[in-house]
Amino acid sequence: MTSIPLAVEMRGVTKVFPGVVANDSVDLNIHAGEIHALLGENGAGKSTLMNILAGLYQPDGGEVWLHGEPAVIRSPSDAIRLGVGMVHQHFKLVQPQTVAENVILGLKEPAFRLDMKRTAREISALGEQYKLTVDPNAYIWQLSVGEQQRVEILKMLYRNADILILDEPTAVLTPQESEELGLTLRRMIEEPAIRGRGGNKAVIFISHKLDEVTRFADRVTVLRGGKVEATLDTPGVSKAELASLMVGRSVIFQIEKPPYVEGVTEETRQEVLFAVHDLHALNDKGLPALDGVTLDIHAGEILGIAGVAGNGQRELAETITGLRNVTSGQVLVRSGGHGGKLVDATNHSPHQIIEDGLSHVPGDRLGIGLVGNLAISDNIILKEYRQAPLSRGPFLNRTSIGLFAERLVKAFHVATPNVERPVRLLSGGNLQKVILAREITASSGLLVAVHPTRGLDVGATESVQRSLLDERAKGAGILLVSEDLDELLSICDRIAVMFEGKVMGILPAENANRNELGLMMAGENVDE
Template identity: 45%
Template sequence: MVKQNGEIAVEMKHITKKFGNLAANNDINLKIYKGQVHCLLGENGAGKSTLMNVLTGLYKADCGEIEINGQPANIHSPKDAIGYGIGMVHQHFRLVKPLTVLENIILGSPKVGFWLNNKAAREEIMELTDRYDLHIDLDAKVESLSVGEQQRTEIIKQMYRGANIMILDEPTAVLTPEEAEKLFVFLRQTASAGKTIIFISHKLREIMSVGDKVTIMRKGQIVGAKDVKDTSVEDLAGLMIEGTISEVKKQSVEKDGAEVLRLTDIYTLHDDSGNVNLENINLCLNEGEICGIAGVSGNGQRELAEVVSGLRFCDKGEIIVGQKVMTNQCTRKFIQAGVSHIPEDRLGTGLAAGLSIIENGILKEYKSKPISVHGLINYKVAKKYTEEIIEQYKVKAENLNRPISALSGGNLQRMIIGREINGDPKILVAAQPTRGIDIAGVKMVHSMIFDQKAKGVAVLFISEDLDEIMEVCDTLAVMYQGHLSQKVRPSETTIEEIGLRMGGALC
C-alpha cells in the first residue's frame, strides 16, 4: 500500500477519543512522513478535526500514543504541541478580534519575551509575507478583516512560530481559486523544504493536485490510505461516502420571470474601518434566477449582501424589492418583503448561540401567527415549526431546549439554511452557503437552492468557488473593490475572463 519512504514525522497509534457514547476517533493509526503533504479526507464529522485536536493537545485522547520524529511525545496542551513544532490553522480562527494582525501573530509566540519588540517582529513577518506572497496589512484590526484575510493571518502566525508540522483544516474553503493555487504552491514549497503538511479537506481535486498521500476517514475510523499518484477522484469519493452521490441536475433557464429586485446606483457610506464601500452598484434579479456573485473575499460581497437584506444603509441609490421602493427601510421591512439571508458569518450573525434550538428556529418568525399570538410566543407551535426544519433539512439535534451552541458546525449550517428557506422567501441572499461543508452537504445545499429556484425564488448566490458558481448559477457578476461587473450568463464568458475581473485586470 503506502510506500515507506523517508523519516516518519508523526505517528499516531491506537488513538481513541469519545464524546459521551460517540467515538469521534476509534483506534486510529496514522503515519505521516517528513517533507510530504499528507491529506486527511472525509465528510463533516468523520473525525478529522478531532484527530488533529488530539495531535495539537487541545483534546486528550482516551487512549493511544503519539510519536513525533520517532520519539514518544507527551502532548497535553497546545503549548506542548507548539514545543514539538506542531502548528494548526483551524477552520474557526483563533484570533483576538480587537487586536491588530501584528499583535495576533506575535501573541503567545515563544519568540516574544516579556517586552514586546514590535519592530523586530514586524521585519521578520514582512520578510515571511513577502517570501510567500501572503500580503496583509499588519496594522489592521482582525475584526475588520474578511474571512480570507483572517486565515492568512493564522497561517502567518503559525509560520512565525516556526511550525515544522503544519496542519491546515479546510484551508481553501475561504480562498479564491488563485489564492488556493498560491497556497498550494506555498505548501509544495514548504514541503520540499523539509516541513510536513497535514491538509484536511473534502475537496477531491485539491487533494489530487497538492497531496502526496491521502488518508480517508469515515465515522471516526480510517477507511483507506493511498498514495495520491496511485488513485483517482472517483476512487476517493467512493471511499469517502458510502454509495455514490446522485448528481443534482440543474434545470435550464426556461423563462425570465418578473423582476423582483433592482439595485440602482448604490453607494454606501464609509462608516467604520474595514468595510468596503460599495460604489455604483447596479443589479436586477428576476424570479427563479440564480445570480452568482464571484470575487475574492473582502471585495464588498458582505456589504452587498447586507444592503440587499436591509442590514446596511445606502448613501445614494435606490433599492426596489418586488414593486416597492425599500431604500433605507428597516431590516424587518425587508424580512417582511420576503428577503431571506444566509449570512457569510453564519455562527456570529445568523444565530444566537446561548438561546435554544427552538428559539433560533423561530428567530425570523417569532412575530408571526401562529408562533406568537397577542405578543406571546406559543412554544408548542414554535417547537413544531423547528422540528419541521430539523426534519426536512436533516439537522441532527437531540434536545431542542438546549442552547444551539450544542450543535456541530455542519448541523448549525443546515439549521440556518433550513430556517431561511423555510420562510418561503421571494429573494434569497446566500453568502458562501457551502463553505466548509462536505460534498454531500454541498450537493444538498445546491439542491435546496434549486428547489427555491423552481418555486420562483430569486437567489443572490455569493461564492468564492468559481466552479460552483459556473455550475449553479444562471447569471453571474464579479465584485472587485466595491464595484460590480455587468451580469452575464456563464455561457457568455470564460473562467479566464472572470479570473481577470476578480483580479481587477478587467473592468
C-alpha cells in the same frame, strides 16, 4: 530509504468531549517529505486531531511519535520545540503590530535586545526562499487575508517547523492564491527537516474540498465520525471515491441545471424582482463595506455573488434584508413578488422586508436563522403563523402546523424522526434544509441565500442546491452568496464578483471560468 523514520505517527489517539468522541482510536502516519491531506466533513474530528499534535489538546488515549521517538506534547510551546507548527483557521496575529514583530512574538529572546533590522532581513530571505512575499515592516491591518496567512506560515518557518499543519488554509484564498500556496507547500517538503534522521519537512493540510486534496496532496487520510476511513495515495484515487469515503455512501456529482428559460416565460424573465442601486453601507467597524453596488435580480434566475470573504458580501445581504443600515443608494423590492409593484425598500425593517415577500437564508444558521430549543415544526412556522389555516384568531392550530411541517420536512428531505424534535438536535445539513424550507415557502419568490451549503456534506449540498434550482424554475429570483466557485458555476445564471465593496464585473455563468473569476476576486479588472 528504510532508515528514515516516519515524521509523525499517531497511534490509537482518542479524544472525548462531553457527549462526543471527536477522535476514536485514530492511527495516522505522516512520511517525511510528503504533503498529507486530512479530509472529512464538518465535525469529522480533523481540527481536534491536529490540535492534539500541536499541543492544544491532550488526548484521552493513544500515543504520538515524532521521527521515530515517542513525543510528549503538553503545550503549543512543546510542539514548536519539537518542530510542529500549526496555522489555525482563525489567525492569531496582532493587528497593530508589524509582520516582523508578529513573527518573533513569543520567542524566548528578550524583545528589547532583538535586532529588528536583522529579523526583517531574515524574514525577507525566508519569504524569498518559499515565495511567501510579504513586507516585514508592514502592519498586519494593512495586509489582505492571503498575506496574513503567509505571515502565519512564515512565523512557523521562522521557528524551524519541520511539520507544518494548515487548517483549511484555502478557505480564505482566491483560486490563484490557493495554487500559489500549493507550490509553497511543495517547496517546503523539498527542504530537509532539522530534526529526525535525514528526512525532509512534512506538511499536513486539512480540507473538505476534494479538488485541492487530489491536486496538492501526495496522500490523503479520510476521517469520518472521528474514525479513520482510509489512507490513500492521491494519484490514482478519484474524487467520487474520496466523497463516498467522506460521507459513507456513494454520491452523485453532476447537478442538472435546466436551461435559463425553462418554466419561465420571456416576459417574466424581463421582470426585476429586486435590485440595489449605487448602494453604500458601513461594516461593523464603521468602515465602508459597500461602495456603490448596483445589481438586478430577475425572475427565474440565480445571481451568484463570488468573492473572498470580507469584501462586502455579507453586508450586501444584510442591507437588502433590512439587517444593516444603507448610508446611500437604494434597495428595490417587487412587493408580493411576480406582478407586484417595485417599491423602495431602502432601510425598511427586517419585518417590513419579510412582509414585502423577500426571504433570507442567513449565513449564521443558529444565530438568526433558527431558535434552537423550539421544535422543527415551530421553527418552520416562525414566519407563517399569522396566516390561516395555521392560526385562527390569536390561536395556533397545532394539527395544521404539524401537517404543514411534515409536508415541508418531506419535501426538503430533512432527516428527523419527527417534527417535534428541537432543531438544535439536527445536524448542520438538516438545519439548513429547515431554514430553506421555511424561507422558500414564506417568500414570494424573492430570496437572498448566504452560504446555504457551507459546511454541508455532499448529499445535503446537493439537496439544498436542487431546492434553489426548483424555485428558480418556478420563476423565483435568487441572490446566492457563496465562496464555492464550483457551486456558483454550476447553479447560477450570472456571477457578480465583489472586491473591496465593489462589483468588479458580472459574467454569464456559462462563459465564466475559474481563472477569470479568480483574477476579479483579487481586484483585477477583466474586460467585459
